[in-house]
Amino acid sequence: MKRLVNVFKLLKIIWYREGMDEGPEYDIKQAMLALLVIAARFPEPMRQLLHDMERLYINPVFPPEKQVVQYLLETCDEYRKNALVPQEWDGVRAALSNPTLISQEITFESLHDRHLHLVSTFSFIGESDPERSATLQRDLAAPLLVAEMAEQLTDRQDISDVESPQQADGE
Known part of the structure; x- marks a missing residue:
């Protein structure tokens, strides 16, 4: 101010x-x-x-x-x-x-x-401080990246939960 x-x-x-x-x-x-x-x-x-x-x-x-x-x-x-x-x-x-x-x-x-x-x-x-600004940018971006990675892992898990044709036939 x-x-x-x-x-x-x-x-x-x-x-x-x-x-x-x-x-x-x-x-x-x-x-x-x-x-x-x-x-x-x-x-x-x-x-x-x-x-x-x-x-x-x-x-x-x-x-x-x-x-x-x-x-x-x-x-x-x-x-x-x-x-x-x-x-x-x-x-x-x-x-x-x-x-x-x-x-x-x-x-x-x-x-x-x-x-x-x-x-x-x-x-x-x-x-105020360029290093501080860079740190803040990383801190703000990190939760977004973690959420994106978690979403990708969830998508992979959903794919592995789907039965393969061999599993469906009882093999």
């Missing part, structure tokens, strides 16, 4: 120096802060999403009137399909779906690339 407060103070200084005494509009500030909060909780997925969003601004065929949250939800669904820990993507999706946290109506045009770049720049706030 303290990191988020400090980042917001830095944003206010940046806006002041850019001649934006009050910063961007309220809903844009709220969206920026929401993205930072989600990045603090889910650093890796949000880093991927923010990187993808930044690339959109340089894509000449991308419509700037597209809604940010809609794009992020669609992208979460795509990343979740191949994720080692899909629960993280579910968490990001749930947070983004909360209209009290982030306005569902914000477009890429209203968010503007300079504000998104600031969010990306400060998206590190959720990280």
Whole structure:
């Protein structure tokens, strides 16, 4: 929490120096802060999403009137399909779906690339130790792998329980 407060103070200084005494509009500030909060909780997925969003601004065929949250939800669904820990993507999706946290109506045009770049720049706030993060990833993935292996063993057991044609004939 303290990191988020400090980042917001830095944003206010940046806006002041850019001649934006009050910063961007309220809903844009709220969206920026929401993205930072989600990045603090889910650093890796949000880093991927923010990187993808930044690339959109340089894509000449991308419509700037597209809604940010809609794009992020669609992208979460795509990343979740191949994720080692899909629960993280579910968490990001749930947070983004909360209209009290982030306005569902914000477009890429209203968010503007300079504000998104600031969010990306400060998206590190959720990280603490790379080794710890790797350990957490393994700890989260291990129960999934164990469950998958148990399911495979159960499937093999079911196959061995089926009588062979020779057993059925009484041989």
